[in-house]
Amino acid sequence: MKPVRLISRLDVKGTNLIKGIRFEGLRVIGAPNEKARQYYEQGVDELLYIDAVASLYNRNYLGGLVSEVVKDVFVPITVGGGIRSVDDVRALLRAGADKVAINTAAVKDPGLLTRVAESFGRQCVVLSVEAKSVAPGKWEVYTEGGRERSGRDVAEWIDEGIARGAGEVLVTSVDQDGTETGADLDLMAMAGELSTVPVIASGGIGSSTHAQELVDAANVDAIAVGRALHYGRLDLGSLRHGLRSKGVGVRDYVSS
Numbered sequence: 308m309k310p311v312r313l314i315s316r317l318d319v320k321g322t323n324l325i326k327g328i329r330f331e332g333l334r335v336i337g338a339p340n341e342k343a344r345q346y347y348e349q350g351v352d353e354l355l356y357i358d359a360v361a362s363l364y365n366r367n368y369l370g371g372l373v374s375e376v377v378k379d380v381f382v383p384i385t386v387g388g389g390i391r392s393v394d395d396v397r398a399l400l401r402a403g404a405d406k407v408a409i410n411t412a413a414v415k416d417p418g419l420l421t422r423v424a425e426s427f428g429r430q431c432v433v434l435s436v437e438a439k440s441v442a443p444g445k446w447e448v449y450t451e452g453g454r455e456r457s458g459r460d461v462a463e464w465i466d467e468g469i470a471r472g473a474g475e476v477l478v479t480s481v482d483q484d485g486t487e488t489g490a491d492l493d494l495m496a497m498a499g500e501l502s503t504v505p506v507i508a509s510g511g512i513g514s515s516t517h518a519q520e521l522v523d524a525a526n527v528d529a530i531a532v533g534r535a536l537h538y539g540r541l542d543l544g545s546l547r548h549g550l551r552s553k554g555v556g557v558r559d560y561v562s563s
Contacts, residue, residue, distance in 0.1 A: 310556040311522055312529035313543060314353045315346040315536055316509055319369065319388075320360050326534045328485035330437075330453030333359060336537050340376045346536065347380040349543040350560030354380065355477070355507075355531055357408065357435075358388025359452050370402040377403035387435050387477070388452075392419070393426050400427065408477050410435035411450040414457050414464075417471050424472030433507075434473035436461060438494055439481040446494055453481045461494070462501055469504055476502050477531070480510035485534045487513025492524040499526030507531055514541060515549025522555050 317339045318325050324339040336342075343354050354376075356369050369386050377384065386399050387408030396407050413420050413434065424432045437453050438446040438461045446461040465476055478498045480491040490511045499506050505528035512518055513535045521530060535541035547557050 309528065310558045311527070311550065312352040312507075313350075313546060313557065314355050314507060314529050314531040315343070315351045315543075316355045316357065316531040316533035317342060318357050318359045318533060319372065320358070322372070324537065325359060326485055326537055328534075329481055330359075330484055340372055342537060343376050344379055346543060347382060350547065350558075351382060351543055352558055353383045353385065353529070355408070355509075356384065356386045356388075356404075358386075360388075369404075370398055373399065373404050374402040385433055385477075387433070393422050396423050396427060396431075400431065406431045406433050406475070408433040408435040410437060413468065414448060414450050414459060417467060420468060420471040420473055424474070429472050429474035432473050433475045433477050434465065434468035435477045435479070436465060436468075436498075437479050437481055438491075440491070440494070444493065444497075446497075449481055453479075453484070462497060465498060465501055469502065473504060475505045475507065477507040477509060479531075483511030484509070486511050487517075487535050487540065489513070489517040490521045490525075492521065495521060495525035495527055505529065509533075512541075515546050518546060518550055519553045519555060522550070 324336045325333045327333040383405040385406040386404040391412045437449040441447045448457040448459040448464050483491050495508045507529040508527040509531035512532045550557050
């Protein structure tokens with residue numbers, strides 16, 4: 308079994324790092340690239356930049372942030388939010404991103420996933436799924452930063468998204484996002500069982516115990532952590548140590 312990747316999730320509005328709870332009450336925390344460099348020094352495996360409001364305002368500012376941070380940070384970077392075309396993807400890859408995460412535009416135009424995969428390879432296409440519970444064992448896809456219902460079933464959308472070209476799936480629990488009370492284990496177990504490509508689990512991780520419970524319950528390849536890291540209630544060293552002490556494979560960290 309491959310080591311579980313530890314990913315720092317950086318939700319961004321303009322040039323500010325922000326975070327809320329369940330996608331509401333967004334508050335400014337600081338500068339995203341400063342945090343990115345901090346997490347790089349702590350041995351993060353990857354960085355995930357999400358523009359939290361780009362899809363609402365038809366813009367994407369993340370290219371500038373990414374082009375600056377890649378001068379100092381040498382881990383894979385995924386960028387999402389406001390991506391609507393192959394040209395948008397090309398610009399982000401040229402800025403230094405390794406992968407792009409697409410949610411709202413893909414729901415509106417599923418063929419976008421195929422066009423991006425055909426242009427750049429499916430290894431750089433991440434299907435971003437914002438999932439909210441609507442009944443026991445059922446989740447609906449939300450768009451526009453967790454604000455709008457799509458009417459799509461999460462399981463069906465994951466299956467379709469992979470068929471259309473996604474090489475990875477980012478599953479974010481809207482219900483657990485920012486709560487630091489643990490992941491939606493049922494949601495992540497469903498996604499891990501269904502998906503034929505790597506799954507990144509996001510939402511609710513506030514401790515190494517939460518991460519261990521997630522890995523025990525679901526076949527996920529990576530864990531994205533945001534709020535708990537940003538507010539210093541969890542650090543990557545203790546997360547890595549806690550997982551390893553429970554027998555979970557994680558990448559060895561070698562200080563730069």
